[in-house]
Amino acid sequence: MILRLVFALSIALTFAVPARAGVEVQEITSPGGIDAWLVEERSIPFVALELRFKGGGSLDAPGKRGATALMTHLLEEGAGDRDARAFARAAEGLAASFKFRISDDNISVSAKFLTENRDEAVALLRDALGNPRFDTDAIERVRAQVLSGIRSDLKDPDAIAGRTFDAMVFGDHPYGSNHDGTEHSVAALTRDDLAAAHRGAIARDRLFISAVGDISADELGQMLDILLGDLPENGAPMAASVTPSFSGGVHVTDFETPQSVVLFGQPGIGLDHPDFFPAYIIDTVLGGSGQESRLMREVREKRGLTYGVYTYTVDKDHADYMAGSVASANDRVAEAIAVIQDEWQKMRDRGITEQELEDAKTYLTGAYPLRFDGNGPIARIMANMQASDMQIDYIANRNDRINAVTLDEVNRVARELLDPKRLTFVVVGQPAGLSN
Amino acid sequence: MKQLFAALSAMIALALPAWANDQITHFTLDNGMDVLVIEDHRAPVVVHMVWYRAGSADETPGVSGVAHFLEHLLFKATENLESGELSATVARNGGRDNAFTSYDYTGYYQRVAADRLELMMRMESDRMVNLRLDENDIATERDVIIEERNQRVENNPSSLFREQKNAALYLNHRYGVPVIGWRHEMEGLTLDAAQAYYDEFYAPNNAILVVAGDVMPDKVRDLAQAYYGVLESNPALEPRNRPSEPRQMAERRMMYRDARVAQPYVSRSYIAPERDPGDQKKAAALVMLAELLGGGQTSWLTEKLQFETQTAVYTGAFYDGLSLDDTSFTLFIVPAQGVTLQQAEDAMDKAVADFLEAGVDADQLARIKFQLHAAQVYARDNVESLANRYGEALASGLRVEDVQAWPDVLQSVTEEDILTAAREVLVRKHSVTGWLMSDTQEVSQ
Numbered sequence: 115m116i117l118r119l120v121f122a123l124s125i126a127l128t129f130a131v132p133a134r135a136g137v138e139v140q141e142i143t144s145p146g147g148i149d150a151w152l153v154e155e156r157s158i159p160f161v162a163l164e165l166r167f168k169g170g171g172s173l174d175a176p177g178k179r180g181a182t183a184l185m186t187h188l189l190e191e192g193a194g195d196r197d198a199r200a201f202a203r204a205a206e207g208l209a210a211s212f213k214f215r216i217s218d219d220n221i222s223v224s225a226k227f228l229t230e231n232r233d234e235a236v237a238l239l240r241d242a243l244g245n246p247r248f249d250t251d252a253i254e255r256v257r258a259q260v261l262s263g264i265r266s267d268l269k270d271p272d273a274i275a276g277r278t279f280d281a282m283v284f285g286d287h288p289y290g291s292n293h294d295g296t297e298h299s300v301a302a303l304t305r306d307d308l309a310a311a312h313r314g315a316i317a318r319d320r321l322f323i324s325a326v327g328d329i330s331a332d333e334l335g336q337m338l339d340i341l342l343g344d345l346p347e348n349g350a351p352m353a354a355s356v357t358p359s360f361s362g363g364v365h366v367t368d369f370e371t372p373q374s375v376v377l378f379g380q381p382g383i384g385l386d387h388p389d390f391f392p393a394y395i396i397d398t399v400l401g402g403s404g405q406e407s408r409l410m411r412e413v414r415e416k417r418g419l420t421y422g423v424y425t426y427t428v429d430k431d432h433a434d435y436m437a438g439s440v441a442s443a444n445d446r447v448a449e450a451i452a453v454i455q456d457e458w459q460k461m462r463d464r465g466i467t468e469q470e471l472e473d474a475k476t477y478l479t480g481a482y483p484l485r486f487d488g489n490g491p492i493a494r495i496m497a498n499m500q501a502s503d504m505q506i507d508y509i510a511n512r513n514d515r516i517n518a519v520t521l522d523e524v525n526r527v528a529r530e531l532l533d534p535k536r537l538t539f540v541v542v543g544q545p546a547g548l549s550n
Numbered sequence: 551m552k553q554l555f556a557a558l559s560a561m562i563a564l565a566l567p568a569w570a571n572d573q574i575t576h577f578t579l580d581n582g583m584d585v586l587v588i589e590d591h592r593a594p595v596v597v598h599m600v601w602y603r604a605g606s607a608d609e610t611p612g613v614s615g616v617a618h619f620l621e622h623l624l625f626k627a628t629e630n631l632e633s634g635e636l637s638a639t640v641a642r643n644g645g646r647d648n649a650f651t652s653y654d655y656t657g658y659y660q661r662v663a664a665d666r667l668e669l670m671m672r673m674e675s676d677r678m679v680n681l682r683l684d685e686n687d688i689a690t691e692r693d694v695i696i697e698e699r700n701q702r703v704e705n706n707p708s709s710l711f712r713e714q715k716n717a718a719l720y721l722n723h724r725y726g727v728p729v730i731g732w733r734h735e736m737e738g739l740t741l742d743a744a745q746a747y748y749d750e751f752y753a754p755n756n757a758i759l760v761v762a763g764d765v766m767p768d769k770v771r772d773l774a775q776a777y778y779g780v781l782e783s784n785p786a787l788e789p790r791n792r793p794s795e796p797r798q799m800a801e802r803r804m805m806y807r808d809a810r811v812a813q814p815y816v817s818r819s820y821i822a823p824e825r826d827p828g829d830q831k832k833a834a835a836l837v838m839l840a841e842l843l844g845g846g847q848t849s850w851l852t853e854k855l856q857f858e859t860q861t862a863v864y865t866g867a868f869y870d871g872l873s874l875d876d877t878s879f880t881l882f883i884v885p886a887q888g889v890t891l892q893q894a895e896d897a898m899d900k901a902v903a904d905f906l907e908a909g910v911d912a913d914q915l916a917r918i919k920f921q922l923h924a925a926q927v928y929a930r931d932n933v934e935s936l937a938n939r940y941g942e943a944l945a946s947g948l949r950v951e952d953v954q955a956w957p958d959v960l961q962s963v964t965e966e967d968i969l970t971a972a973r974e975v976l977v978r979k980h981s982v983t984g985w986l987m988s989d990t991q992e993v994s995q
Contacts, residue, residue: 155592199847199853202847202848209923209924209925211928259863269810372700406641418689418694421700441697473638473642478644483594483663488592488932490931
């Protein structure tokens with residue numbers, strides 16, 4: 115199936131993006147039955163390939179916290195008949211780039227390779243995904259790097275805030291702890307644990323693929339069969355859904371540093387909820403639109419209390435919530451938090467204005483097509499869309515859905531969704547005038 | 551050495567019918583403003599940037615941070631724009647905007663739909679000359695930059711360490727003063743200091759316009775003439791002759807202790823030459839040296855200190871040749887558990903000495919050169935980073951032809967060039983060695 119997609123035509127009156135903004139997305143299936151999205155773009159001789167294996171760090175078996183992350187870091191540290199150094203030399207010699215990243219919900223692979231040596235690059239990536247060696251020396255070397263990072267996080271105010279927030283909101287669920295694991299759990303991981311994590315995480319039943327660049331649909335199909343055809347069909351079961359727990363109030367973790375770091379959050383809704391777009395607009399006006407948001411104006415521009423204050427909607431695979439962050443000197447952070455609480459209440463009680471709604475719409479709808487501006491970015495967007503269960507036509511419809519939101523809807527959702535009593539703050543530092 | 555890789559080069563050249571240089575158009579307006587147009591017609595997007603050839607190293611002593619402070623204040627009112635109106639207008643048009651300050655330049659950019667270019671030029675040219683500083687903005691925005699310093703520097707022991715180390719590296723040049731400013735001087739920044747910097751440096755003959763994306767050069771020329779070409783140049787603008795480094799005669803060593811340090815490390819920086827117009831050969835050799843020593847998994851330090859021995863958790867080498875005046879070459883080592891900082895430093899020194907003894911591995915050099923070639927291909931996928939590359943180079947004293955010659959200069963570097971540059975630059979009396987430590991850590995072995 116080929117869908118010709120043209121952005122933003124429906125709002126051509128307010129924002130004249132030419133039809134050329136269209137990205138032609140092909141939905142392909144390889145001879146071996148592997149699905150992928152493709153944008154053929156022949157002007158530069160390389161391909162950007164994105165893979166998403168859903169599950170990520172949340173797949174860790176009980177007592178094996180950090181196994182999936184350590185396994186992911188080891189994929190490029192020796193595979194097939196090459197040890198870590200031989201693998202690195204081979205990749206460098208092809209000028210191919212493979213990036214393996216892990217999050218709570220995904221293992222993502224970002225690859226780019228030149229047209230002229232594509233087959234060799236694919237063979238190398240195939241080894242990394244399907245035949246990682248997990249050599250003892252590589253395990254120990256990478257384990258030491260992971261442990262160094264974990265130890266640094268114990269003294270980093272941003273990391274402490276993230277850990278405290280996650281533990282408070284998600285408890286024993288995998289989201290409640292860092293997917294890197296602890297010093298204790300990582301020290302105990304064995305080669306067998308890593309092999310098991312690999313079997314659980316790198317499987318075809320959870321795989322989403324996109325490619326953008328100098329390649330045809332037929333070539334991509336053949337390439338994917340070679341690259342991924344031998345991977346196991348099924349992996350480990352996904353983590354359960356979790357309802358985030360927001361108790362409200364301010365929670366202080368004492369840490370000696372001049373500026374307090376603050377995370378805050380409350381329950382939220384995901385993309386599949388009928389009120390998602392009104393909620394997204396609320397977030398945009400409140401703190402999601404950078405310099406133009408109400409919080410930035412009140413906390414930074416008017417009072418000079420921070421360099422930056424932001425909110426965002428978090429749509430994870432197993433939980434949805436609203437969150438935000440701010441950092442402010444220890445003697446001023448209490449005021450920053452009071453202003454945020456006040457704005458939260460105001461937004462709930464009075465909603466937004468017609469002008470704010472219009473500004474948010476032109477901002478969101480105008481910014482959207484600008485994201486599609488290179489092979490790499492387009493490939494990432496398409497992979498993330500698939501991993502979030504979105505259809506290709508989302509690209510064409512998304513701006514219409516934003517434009518269809520009414521002021522009444524936004525203000526109803528503000529009243530229903532925003533909950534100042536459950537808005538929970540985690541503060542790391544030595545804030546004056548705040549205590550648990 | 552290009553001949554050695556002739557086959558390789560030919561292959562790449564064939565694969566690249568539209569070589570990146572074809573995308574570039576460069577001209578100068580009558581009032582002295584440089585204009586650079588970079589075409590990429592794949593998406594209807596444009597990046598509009600104005601770079602000023604003025605950064606923190608051009609500040610007057612005593613008002614460190616004023617270049618960056620002024621950058622913040624440029625988002626306030628002008629004779630034609632309300633405070634915040636520029637950013638609000640960009641956002642309402644679906645774009646994003648920001649600004650940045652470095653030692654050698656200050657830049658402002660917007661990224662919007664290509665048909666909004668004229669609006670961007672109207673606003674950006676306005677604030678080049680029509681800023682109306684207001685005493686009410688000064689106190690609040692000063693608090694903002696102090697919070698920015700808190701966030702970037704005071705809350706981060708590695709940043710504090712780098713700041714102290716830089717101050718020790720430069721004996722006379724303003725590169726020893728942090729871009730964001732020393733805190734005690736930031737607290738005293740005034741409207742007058744910001745105004746003085748603005749009056750001196752914000753003028754078309756000190757600026758570079760870079761427009762990149764879905765635009766045609768002729769159209770950009772017309773718009774640039776209409777909005778920027780009509781502004782008066784500043785005849786009082788002086789050449790950028792800053793205080794230069796004296797002969798450096800003493801190795802410097804420092805220890806920075808901080809309770810927030812969990813992972814100690816050693817880092818050493820040497821004064822090093824930068825890329826100069828028509829003279830980029832030595833800088834190219836230093837780029838190769840940094841790659842060979844510490845550029846990745848197959849580099850010499852990684853090989854010796856992480857693979858053959860388990861002395862280090864990480865090692866690396868950095869060199870950035872884009873700088874108006876003398877830059878630096880940096881080595882670092884993060885020791886493995888149980889390895890002291892002294893042992894780590896000694897192992898790093900021995901590894902570098904062994905490298906100079908052993909010479910350059912020809913295969914590795916060939917791989918690096920091939921990667922640099924490929925980087926030219928990948929770079930074309932991101933027009934914004936191309937725009938940054940040219941803007942930064944021009945603001946750092948280079949010319950368009952230097953940027954375009956750079957890939958060939960890199961390809962021409964020989965083993966001898968690299969070893970000569972290494973012996974010239976890696977001299978201890980031109981360096982500062984820093985140990986970043988926790989407050990309780992023993993110094994003894």
